[in-house]
Amino acid sequence: xxxxxxxxxEKDIPVAWYNIVADMQTKPAPILNPATKEPLRxxxxxxxxxxALAHQEMNQTDxxxxxxxxxxxxxxxxxxxxxxxxxGLEKALDTPAHIYFKNExxxxxxxxxxxxxxxxxxxxxxxxxxxxxxxxxxxxxGAALSYAAKAFxxxxxxxxxxxxxxQKPYRRSxxxxxxxxxxxxxxxxxxxxxxxxxxxxxxxGSLGTAISEAVELAMQTPNCKYTLGSVLxxxxxxxxxxxxxxxxxxxxxxxxxxxxxxxxxxGSNFSGIAFPFLRxxxxxxxxxxxxxxxxxxxxxxxxxxxxxxxxxEAGYTPLIPMFTLGHSFAPAHIHAGGLRYHGAGxxxxxxxxxxxxxxxxxxxxxxxxxxxxxxQTEGIIPAPESSHAIAATIAxxxxxxxEGKQRTIxxxxxxxxxxxxxxxxxxxxxxxxxxxxxxxxxxGNLAGLxxxx
Amino acid sequence: xxxxxxxxxEKDIPVAWYNIVADMQTKPAPILNPATKEPLRxxxxxxxxxxALAHQEMNQTDxxxxxxxxxxxxxxxxxxxxxxxxxGLEKALDTPAHIYFKNExxxxxxxxxxxxxxxxxxxxxxxxxxxxxxxxxxxxxGAALSYAAKAFxxxxxxxxxxxxxxQKPYRRSxxxxxxxxxxxxxxxxxxxxxxxxxxxxxxxGSLGTAISEAVELAMQTPNCKYTLGSVLxxxxxxxxxxxxxxxxxxxxxxxxxxxxxxxxxxGSNFSGIAFPFLRxxxxxxxxxxxxxxxxxxxxxxxxxxxxxxxxxEAGYTPLIPMFTLGHSFAPAHIHAGGLRYHGAGxxxxxxxxxxxxxxxxxxxxxxxxxxxxxxQTEGIIPAPESSHAIAATIAxxxxxxxEGKQRTIxxxxxxxxxxxxxxxxxxxxxxxxxxxxxxxxxxGNLAGLxxxx
Numbered sequence: 001x002x003x004x005x006x007x008x009x010e011k012d013i014p015v016a017w018y019n020i021v022a023d024m025q026t027k028p029a030p031i032l033n034p035a036t037k038e039p040l041r042x043x044x045x046x047x048x049x050x051x052a053l054a055h056q057e058m059n060q061t062d063x064x065x066x067x068x069x070x071x072x073x074x075x076x077x078x079x080x081x082x083x084x085x086x087x088g089l090e091k092a093l094d095t096p097a098h099i100y101f102k103n104e105x106x107x108x109x110x111x112x113x114x115x116x117x118x119x120x121x122x123x124x125x126x127x128x129x130x131x132x133x134x135x136x137x138x139x140x141x142g143a144a145l146s147y148a149a150k151a152f153x154x155x156x157x158x159x160x161x162x163x164x165x166x167q168k169p170y171r172r173s174x175x176x177x178x179x180x181x182x183x184x185x186x187x188x189x190x191x192x193x194x195x196x197x198x199x200x201x202x203x204x205g206s207l208g209t210a211i212s213e214a215v216e217l218a219m220q221t222p223n224c225k226y227t228l229g230s231v232l233x234x235x236x237x238x239x240x241x242x243x244x245x246x247x248x249x250x251x252x253x254x255x256x257x258x259x260x261x262x263x264x265x266x267g268s269n270f271s272g273i274a275f276p277f278l279r280x281x282x283x284x285x286x287x288x289x290x291x292x293x294x295x296x297x298x299x300x301x302x303x304x305x306x307x308x309x310x311x312x313e314a315g316y317t318p319l320i321p322m323f324t325l326g327h328s329f330a331p332a333h334i335h336a337g338g339l340r341y342h343g344a345g346x347x348x349x350x351x352x353x354x355x356x357x358x359x360x361x362x363x364x365x366x367x368x369x370x371x372x373x374x375x376q377t378e379g380i381i382p383a384p385e386s387s388h389a390i391a392a393t394i395a396x397x398x399x400x401x402x403e404g405k406q407r408t409i410x411x412x413x414x415x416x417x418x419x420x421x422x423x424x425x426x427x428x429x430x431x432x433x434x435x436x437x438x439x440x441x442x443x444g445n446l447a448g449l450x451x452x453x
Numbered sequence: 454x455x456x457x458x459x460x461x462x463e464k465d466i467p468v469a470w471y472n473i474v475a476d477m478q479t480k481p482a483p484i485l486n487p488a489t490k491e492p493l494r495x496x497x498x499x500x501x502x503x504x505a506l507a508h509q510e511m512n513q514t515d516x517x518x519x520x521x522x523x524x525x526x527x528x529x530x531x532x533x534x535x536x537x538x539x540x541g542l543e544k545a546l547d548t549p550a551h552i553y554f555k556n557e558x559x560x561x562x563x564x565x566x567x568x569x570x571x572x573x574x575x576x577x578x579x580x581x582x583x584x585x586x587x588x589x590x591x592x593x594x595g596a597a598l599s600y601a602a603k604a605f606x607x608x609x610x611x612x613x614x615x616x617x618x619x620q621k622p623y624r625r626s627x628x629x630x631x632x633x634x635x636x637x638x639x640x641x642x643x644x645x646x647x648x649x650x651x652x653x654x655x656x657x658g659s660l661g662t663a664i665s666e667a668v669e670l671a672m673q674t675p676n677c678k679y680t681l682g683s684v685l686x687x688x689x690x691x692x693x694x695x696x697x698x699x700x701x702x703x704x705x706x707x708x709x710x711x712x713x714x715x716x717x718x719x720g721s722n723f724s725g726i727a728f729p730f731l732r733x734x735x736x737x738x739x740x741x742x743x744x745x746x747x748x749x750x751x752x753x754x755x756x757x758x759x760x761x762x763x764x765x766e767a768g769y770t771p772l773i774p775m776f777t778l779g780h781s782f783a784p785a786h787i788h789a790g791g792l793r794y795h796g797a798g799x800x801x802x803x804x805x806x807x808x809x810x811x812x813x814x815x816x817x818x819x820x821x822x823x824x825x826x827x828x829q830t831e832g833i834i835p836a837p838e839s840s841h842a843i844a845a846t847i848a849x850x851x852x853x854x855x856e857g858k859q860r861t862i863x864x865x866x867x868x869x870x871x872x873x874x875x876x877x878x879x880x881x882x883x884x885x886x887x888x889x890x891x892x893x894x895x896x897g898n899l900a901g902l903x904x905x906x
Contacts, residue, residue: 003529004529004530007460007462009460010456010457010458010460073457076456077457077458077537077831077832077833078832084530088604108831108869147828147829147832151541169874170871170874173875173877173881176877176878176881177825177829177874177881179829372630375631376631376632378530378561379527379530379561379562379567380530380561381561381627418872419623419871419872419874421622421623421626421872422622422623424626424629424630425622428626428629428630
């Protein structure tokens with residue numbers, strides 16, 4: 001076997017994040033103040049977000065944003081991450097395709113989420129914030145932010161989606177070990193949570209509801225900001241370190257990807273791997289396909305509507321232009337908790353509209369079948385979220401085989417599944433099912449949306 | 454901050470393992486046939502172990518054993534592992550000591566155990582073995598061997614110590630996801646297990662008992678060999694890749710360790726980090742201290758007796774010259790399941806006898822306190838086993854501070870604790886206790902041993 005991993009040195013950790021908006025010919029539609037329906041001004045975000053993050057969120061002109069030294073220093077804990085040639089998987093599939101993956105699972109909290117967690121905690125600390133709040137689905141983001149908050153001496157409260165709080169107790173323990181306070185959402189601690197629990201007494205939670213609770217707590221706490229692990233432009237920005245490193249590493253491998261694949265929840269790992277490569281497609285020259293892999297039970301990019309919608313269930317956030325399933329959508333209880341979100345971020349939604357991003361939806365059982373094959377051939381047990389990207393990769397590799405064509409596929413392994421083993425247990429026992437969103441559910445959820453776009 | 458991680462390239466993965474026995478002035482006493490009390494011949498090990506492994510076990514002459522290409526290729530999945538400067542921990546301790554750790558937790562199964570698992574599975578496959586058996590305590594070894602067995606197409610049965618089977622269900626699921634069969638030990642499937650369960654109906658198991666069961670199954674199955682994750686010379690041999698890489702990396706850091714620390718169960722990770730450095734002490738020149746950190750509840754090196762003893766509870770194995778607490782010793786149910794073993798391997802026992810290895814014993818609560826500080830400062834939640842090394846490192850760093858002396862400490866982070874979060878939960882809830890072996894228990898266990906040494 002020739003080289004398997006393509007490794008960079010610490011000095012190769014990017015010194016700037018890539019802001020794709022600056023290069024987009026059609027900018028994403030502006031986010032709106034829900035009261036006035038007018039484009040939101042940067043200052044209107046200050047109560048919720050650290051100013052530097054609000055500025056990044058609205059920045060449409062600077063393609064490169066410097067990464068502060070303090071952030072790069074903490075990135076050194078695990079970055080650069082390896083780019084891996086998946087020889088084992090290729091052999092098992094007997095495919096002419098060359099399969100590479102960027103291994104973000106080597107982060108100490110097990111996923112890519114730390115890339116933005118460290119940045120957000122840093123910028124909050126820099127402007128004197130003492131407390132932060134957030135939500136988490138499967139707990140990957142919450143775990144990452146818990147360490148980042150501790151590293152910068154911030155107090156953190158995490159609203160964790162109730163179904164994950166019970167399905168993935170180890171992630172809760174990880175957050176607590178790092179010193180964070182974790183509350184199952186919906187909770188009785190916020191107006192939004194109480195309303196949800198009154199309307200739906202046994203509701204197991206969703207990211208939309210947890211966001212409402214975290215936002216409400218931040219607004220009511222002095223010197224406290226809210227942070228989010230996906231969806232927003234500044235989160236995508238921070239995650240571009242993934243693709244920027246991968247670009248250099250693909251060069252080391254002497255190949256260029258034909259297809260780039262990431263799983264898709266709100267868009268953070270997908271954007272992270274894809275945007276730096278898409279840059280060359282937008283600016284001209286590279287003919288690549290970029291594929292978002294989402295759950296069949298939560299298919300906003302494949303079956304959602306492009307529409308202004310709230311980022312949360314209670315309607316506390318600004319209106320975001322997004323492919324959405326409706327902010328009141330309650331996704332099925334699949335194990336890929338990080339993908340159980342109703343909408344796609346504004347940038348990816350625009351790219352999808354412009355034909356620069358494709359999407360596929362995948363059934364839960366197919367993702368676990370793909371995950372098990374990947375584990376047995378590459379040694380790494382993937383997170384249920386990342387397994388969507390693996391299933392999509394296997395489909396592409398099989399297509400390459402059927403067509404008898406060599407093709408270079410790059411996917412992002414956003415995280416490992418060592419804390420999701422209860423899900424694998426259920427899969428091995430034959431106790432897992434598939435969930436598909438019905439047309440009736442979909443139209444019901446979308447019916448309530450005000451048509452602005 | 455300057456460089457945090459010292460990284461090697463794939464080509465720097467060692468091409469040979471280091472066999473310290475060849476360089477030892479006093480060789481370990483021979484292992485004995487328990488029936489004849491005569492030194493065992495290599496051929497007598499063939500029924501139990503692959504021939505190549507039996508040969509490595511008895512090899513006292515070759516200091517370097519080539520690593521087969523197939524093994525090195527699989528090492529490339531995660532090796533070389535980083536050497537990390539623990540700036541965060543140093544700062545929190547306000548110590549003049551420089552603290553480095555070798556991060557073996559980046560292995561896809563979360564620990565160093567894969568270093569020997571891949572080698573053992575390879576040598577079994579090479580001689581046409583189809584089935585293998587093993588035991589596992591906390592499940593680190595079992596998880597590693599499960600992947601290695603799958604990689605070489607071997608069927609694997611794992612006897613997992615019952616207390617861990619229940620405390621750490623995710624590790625069981627990992628083994629099953631890789632395709633292994635996992636049985637809680639003591640079980641009714643072997644004579645040894647049945648006897649234990651008859652004598653002690655609610656016995657929660659020990660490594661000693663699980664080894665008996667795995668050995669018995671291997672002996673009764675055609676074309677089946679037994680494999681072990683620690684204690685034996687060939688396991689120590691395979692683990693030396695850790696220290697061989699660390700040597701080069703310390704050179705990159707421009708320092709040489711004054712103290713090297715590893716946690717100690719049977720000796721595999723400890724020997725792995727220590728032997729390549731001890732080589733320079735034995736051959737002359739380097740004045741280093743090497744410290745084994747063991748649980749106060751299972752202190753064979755600090756309080757055990759140097760004695761011939763069985764490696765397992767039922768007395769199936771050859772007699773091994775070891776510091777032992779007695780092979781019938783039932784250790785307290787500490788969470789560091791990988792350290793719950795009654796004896797130290799023959800090589801380390803000899804080195805301890807010759808004053809080349811020191812030992813300290815540490816209470817469970819101190820290990821979790823150290824682990825939590827390490828997690829919060831370095832971002833990595835350590836395995837309960839590895840936390841013993843961290844606690845010993847902190848003690849050394851505090852001593853350096855008290856003495857006002859710079860000192861360079863290197864410890865082995867043998868694994869992460871992401872699958873041990875139930876233990877952290879108990880610690881955070883104040884539900885964990887300390888366990889110390891009493892003199893009465895100790896002398897009771899040792900009383901039954903036949904005095905040969």
